[in-house]
Amino acid sequence: MNVLLIGSGAREHALAWKLAQSPKLGKLFAAPGNPGIARHARIVDIDPADHRGTVDFCLKNSVELIVIGPEAPLVDGLADNLRTMGFCVFGPNRIPAQLEGSKGFTKDLCARHNIPTARYVRVSDLAAAEAALGDFGLPVVIKADGLAAGKGVIIAETAEEAQWALDMMFEGGFGGAGAEVVIEQFLTGEEASFFAITDGTTVLPFGSAQDHKRVGDGDTGPNTGGMGAYSPASILTPELEARVMDEIIRPTIRAMAEDGTPYSGVLYAGLMLTAEGPGLIEYNARFGDPECQVLMMRLESDLLEIMYAIARGRLGEIATPRFSNETALTIVMAANGYPGTPEKGGRIAGIDSAEATGATVFQAGTSGLGDELVACGGRVLSVTAKGKDVRDARQAAYAAVEAIDFPTGFFRHDIGWREVERLGAS
Ligand code: AMP
Ligand code: GLY
Numbered sequence: 001m002n003v004l005l006i007g008s009g010a011r012e013h014a015l016a017w018k019l020a021q022s023p024k025l026g027k028l029f030a031a032p033g034n035p036g037i038a039r040h041a042r043i044v045d046i047d048p049a050d051h052r053g054t055v056d057f058c059l060k061n062s063v064e065l066i067v068i069g070p071e072a073p074l075v076d077g078l079a080d081n082l083r084t085m086g087f088c089v090f091g092p093n094r095i096p097a098q099l100e101g102s103k104g105f106t107k108d109l110c111a112r113h114n115i116p117t118a119r120y121v122r123v124s125d126l127a128a129a130e131a132a133l134g135d136f137g138l139p140v141v142i143k144a145d146g147l148a149a150g151k152g153v154i155i156a157e158t159a160e161e162a163q164w165a166l167d168m169m170f171e172g173g174f175g176g177a178g179a180e181v182v183i184e185q186f187l188t189g190e191e192a193s194f195f196a197i198t199d200g201t202t203v204l205p206f207g208s209a210q211d212h213k214r215v216g217d218g219d220t221g222p223n224t225g226g227m228g229a230y231s232p233a234s235i236l237t238p239e240l241e242a243r244v245m246d247e248i249i250r251p252t253i254r255a256m257a258e259d260g261t262p263y264s265g266v267l268y269a270g271l272m273l274t275a276e277g278p279g280l281i282e283y284n285a286r287f288g289d290p291e292c293q294v295l296m297m298r299l300e301s302d303l304l305e306i307m308y309a310i311a312r313g314r315l316g317e318i319a320t321p322r323f324s325n326e327t328a329l330t331i332v333m334a335a336n337g338y339p340g341t342p343e344k345g346g347r348i349a350g351i352d353s354a355e356a357t358g359a360t361v362f363q364a365g366t367s368g369l370g371d372e373l374v375a376c377g378g379r380v381l382s383v384t385a386k387g388k389d390v391r392d393a394r395q396a397a398y399a400a401v402e403a404i405d406f407p408t409g410f411f412r413h414d415i416g417w418r419e420v421e422r423l424g425a426s
Contacts, residue, residue, distance in 0.1 A: 001024055001025065001026050001064045001065060001304065001308065002026045002027045002028075002029070002061060002062050002063045002064055002065075003019060003025060003026075003027075003028050003029070003063065003064070003065045003066070003067060003304065004029045004030070004031070004044075004054075004057070004058060004061075004063045004065075004066045004067070005019070005028065005029070005030045005031075005033075005037070005041060005066075005067045005069065006030075006031060006048045006054075006066065006067065006068045006069055006070070006073055006078070007030075007032075007068070007069025007070045008032045008033055008034045008037070008364075009034075009069065009070070009289050009364045009379070010036070010289060010290060010292075010293055010332075010362035010363060010364040010379065010381070010382035011069055011070075011286075011287055011288070011289035011290070011292040011293065011362075012030065012033075012034075012037055012069040012070075013034065013036040013037050013040075013293075013362040013363050013364070013382075014292050014293040014296040014297075014362050014382075014384075015067060015069060015287070015292065015296065015303070016028060016030060016036075016037045016039075016040040016041050017040055017296065017360065017362070018296040018299060018303040019040070019067070019303055019304050019307075020040040020041075021302075021303075022302045022303060022304035022305065023302075024302065024304050024305060024308075025304055027042065027061070028040060028041040028042070029041060029042050029043075029044045029057075029061065029063065030042070030043055030044065031043065031044050031045070031046045031047075031048060031054075032047075032048075034363050034364065034365075034366055034367070035363060035366050035367065035368045035373060036361070036362060036363025036364075036366060037363070044057065048068075048073045048078060049073070049076065051077075051078055051081040051082075052081075054066075054078065054081075054082070055081065055082060055085050055087075058082070058085075058087055059085075063087070064087070064088055064308075065087070065088045065089070065090065065304075065307060065308055065311055066079075066082050066087055066088070066089050066090070066091075067089075067090040067091070067307060068089065068090065068091035068265075068286070069286060069287070070286060071097070071100050071101070071147060071284065071285055071286050072147065073091075074091050074092055074093075074094070074097040074100070074101075074265075074285050074286065075094065075097045075098070075100065075101035075147060075285075076094070077093070077094035078091075079091045079092060079093050079094070079097075080093045080094050088308060088311035088312055089264075089311055090264075090265055090307040090310060090311050091264075091265045091285070091286065092263050092264055092265045092285050093261065093264075095261040096256050096261050096262065096263040096264070096285070097285040099252070099256075099263065099267070099283040099284075099285055100147070100282075100283055100284045100285040100286070101146060101147055101285070102145050102146060102180075103143050103144075103145050103146075103182045103282065104122040104145050104180060104182050106280075106282070106283050107120045107122065107182060107184070108122075109252065109255055109256075110280060112255070113251045113252070113254075113255050114251070115247065115248050115251050115252060115280060116247055116248065116276075116277060116278065116279045116280065117279050117280040117281075118141065118184040118185040118186070118187050118272075118279060118281070119136075119184065119185040120182050120183065120184035120185070121135070121182070121183050121184075122145070122180060122181075122182055123180070123181050123182075123183060124179065124180045124181070125170065126166060126167070126170045129166045129170070129181055129183060130163075130166065132183055133159075133162055133166075133183065136183060136184070136185055136186075137185075137186075138156070138157060138158065138159070138162075138186075139155050139156060139157045139186045140155075140156050140162050140183060140184075140185075140186060141153065141154070141155050141156075141183070141184045141185070141186050142154045142155075142156055142162060142165040142166060142169070142181060142182075142183055143181065143182045143183075143184065144169050144174040144177040144178035144180075144181060145177065145178070145179070145180035145181060145182060146174070146176060146177030146178070146179075146180075147177055148174045148177040148178070149225075150223065150224075150225050151174070151223070152174050152177055152178070153223075155186065166181065169181050187272040187274050187279055187281070188272075188274065189272045189273045189274040189275065189279075190235055190272075190273050190418070191210070191211075191270065191271065191272055191273070191281070192208060192209070192210055192233045192235055192236050192271050192273060193208065193209045193210065193211055193229075193233070193268060193269070193270060193271070193288055193291050194207075194208050194236060194241065194244050194249075194268075194269045194271055195207050195208070195209075195266055195267070195268050195269075195287070195288075195291070195295065196245070196249045196253075196266070196267045196269070197265070197266050197267075197306065197310055197315065197321070198253050198263060198264065198265070198267060198310070198315065199264050199309070199310045199311075199312075199313045199314065199315040199316075200253070200256070200257055200262030200263060200264050200313065201257065201262075201313070201315075201316070202315040202316040203245070203249060203250055203253050204315065204320060204321065205241060205245060205249075206266060206295070206321060207231055207232060207295045207298065207299075207323055208231060208232045208233040208236040208241065209229050209230065209231040209232070209233055209288065209291040209294055209295065210229060210230060210231075210233040210235070210418065210419065211226045211228075211229045211288060211290065211291055212226065212227045212228045212229065212412060212414075212415055213226060213227070214227070215227060215334075215338070215339055215412075216412070217412055217413050217414045218414065222339055222340075223339070224334070224338065224339045224378075224379075225289060225339075225378070225379060226288065226289060226290045226291070226332065226379075227290075227331075227332045227334070227411070227412045227415070228290060228329070228330055228331045228332050228411075228412055228415030228416070229288070229290045229291045229293070229294050229329070229330055229415075230294055230327055230328065230329040230330070230390055230393065230394075230415065230416045230419055231291065231294035231295055231297075231298055231327070231328050232298075232323075232327065233419065234419060234422060235273060235418075235422070236271075236273075240273065240278060243277060243278055244269065244271065244278050247277070247278070248269060248271075248278065248280050249267065249269060252267070252283070253267070263285075264310060264311070264313075265285065265286070265310065266285075266286060266287055267283060267284075267285070268283065268284040268285075268286065268287060268288050268291070269282075269283055270282045270283070270284070289364075289379075289382075290330045290332055290379075290382050293328075293330045293362050293382045293384045294328040294329065294330050294384065295323075295328075297328035297330075297360065297384050297385075297386055298323045298324045298326065298328050298386070299321065299322075299323055299324075300322040300323060300324055301319065301321040301322050305318060306318065306321055324386070326386045326387060326388060326393070327386065327387055327388070327389055327390045327392070327393045327419075328384060328385070328386045328393055329384070329385060329386075329387070329390060329393035329394050329396075329397045329415060329416050330362075330382045330383065330384040330385075330397065330415075331382070331383045331384075331397050331398065331401050331411050331412070331415050332379050332380075332381070332382050332383075332411060332412075333379075333380050333381040333382075333383060333401065333404065333406055333409045333410070333411045334378055334379050334380060334409060334410060334411065335365065335375045335377070335378060335380050335408060335409055336408050336409065336410060337378075338378035338379065339378060342365070342375070342377060342378040343375070343408050344374075344375060344376055345369075345374050345375065345376075345408075346374060346375040346406065346407065346408025346409060347372055347373070347374055347405075347406075347407070347408075348366065348372075348373045348374065348375060348380065348381070348404070348405070348406045348409070349372075349373070349404070349405040349406075350403050350404040350405045350406075351373070351381075351404065353403040353404075354383060354400040354401070354403040354404050355400070356403075357385075357396065357399050357400045357403060358385065358396060358400075359383055359384060359385040359396060359397060359399075359400030360383075360384045360385070361381055361382070361383050361384070361400070361404070362381070362382040362383075362384060363380070363381055363382075364377060364379045364380055364381065364382060365377015365378060365379055365380045366380060366381070375406070375408060375409065380406070380409055381404065381406070381409075383397055383400045383401050383404065384397065385397040385399075385400055389423060390416045390419040390420055390423055391420055391423060393416070394415065394416045394420065397415070398413075
């Protein structure tokens with residue numbers, strides 16, 4: 001079967017790496033891709049924002065399945081247009097992708113179906129926002145409704161900060177994404193990521209992970225797309241996972257189906273494990289990056305078979321996906337300046353030596369310059385390893401990082417610290 005993979009991050013490199021292991025794979029094409037993805041796929045010059053061009057490419061090249069990695073093309077309705085033309089697609093249509101594309105959409109759905117989440121209000125002008133603020137105390141969470149590349153959430157510790165956040169959003173600080181705002185109650189607890197796959201009817205758990213969103217060691221500094229992750233996250237015990245499936249995931253998938261807009265693909269729940277139980281912080285309509293890298297490292301089943309079954313509405317007909325009991329851990333190497341303006345053009349060497357240690361290096365913001373590899377984005381590499389527990393996986397991943405020569409890059413030194421502490425305490 002020929003497959004087209006959309007995206008250019010380390011998440012998509014991990015998907016390409018795993019798809020390439022399937023005996024059912026014919027040709028794998030990727031757009032826009034990156035030099036790491038090019039090790040497993042033919043990079044093709046199509047623009048995923050050009051839906052007609054993408055459809056034409058798939059027709060000409062006998063592509064049967066299109067895998068959409070990032071959120072923007074999903075929210076933009078690429079899956080709808082491909083499905084209309086008869087293609088199998090992994091990833092939800094435009095309306096179900098609103099679970100990620102509009103925070104207000106998700107909060108309203110939670111309210112209608114009693115899904116545990118922070119108390120909230122949706123507002124579309126400054127006066128209404130200021131009037132509502134008093135109901136929430138401090139800190140208060142202020143979110144741009146739409147997609148804002150992971151930057152649209154502000155946790156205001158003081159009334160002044162809350163005022164600043166509201167002014168900024170309504171003045172267009174996040175463009176159209178902030179035309180509407182969600183104000184919500186601040187939840188306390190530990191965060192974890194949980195993944196479920198669904199074809200709209202059958203729903204299966206697909207693993208847990210923990211991300212490290214802050215740029216600096218000890219969870220300090222500004223938020224990023226994620227500086228490292230590990231899987232599984234033992235804090236999500238089997239009992240808690242069952243609650244998440246029953247109280248959060250299944251009611252959501254059922255509601256989307258009842259509304260005539262079934263959700264198909266992977267649903268990524270960002271959770272807060274509060275004293276009262278798990279609460280939904282946000283949904284994403286795709287795999288997480290870097291969480292995908294650690295999930296793919298642990299997945300033992302055939303990813304292509306799973307994605308194809310989901311795309312055809314036949315998830316119930318295949319064997320339940322199997323994951324290794326080992327822990328996988330990934331360390332993101334980013335270019336100096338990230339998450340602000342990353343330094344471009346820095347040389348990267350030593351990927352082969354890093355992989356010789358047994359690790360796998362997934363590429364994100366890299367580009368080829370003659371025989372050399374150089375940085376061209378914020379997050380550049382995702383160095384991933386497995387071990388019998390988090391301590392082992394962490395040691396293996398850091399050993400591989402040491403083999404990489406990337407003088408204009410940096411990484412966190414404490415990926416997995418929560419899990420290592422838990423292991424120490426057990
Ligand atoms: P999001 O983009 O929705 O994942 O939010 C980014 C981060 O803001 C989350 O990972 C949490 O750390 C934090 N956050 C979002 N909503 C809340 C909330 N209601 N209470 C506490 N922290 C939150
Ligand atoms: N790692 C967080 C995300 O992919 O949204």
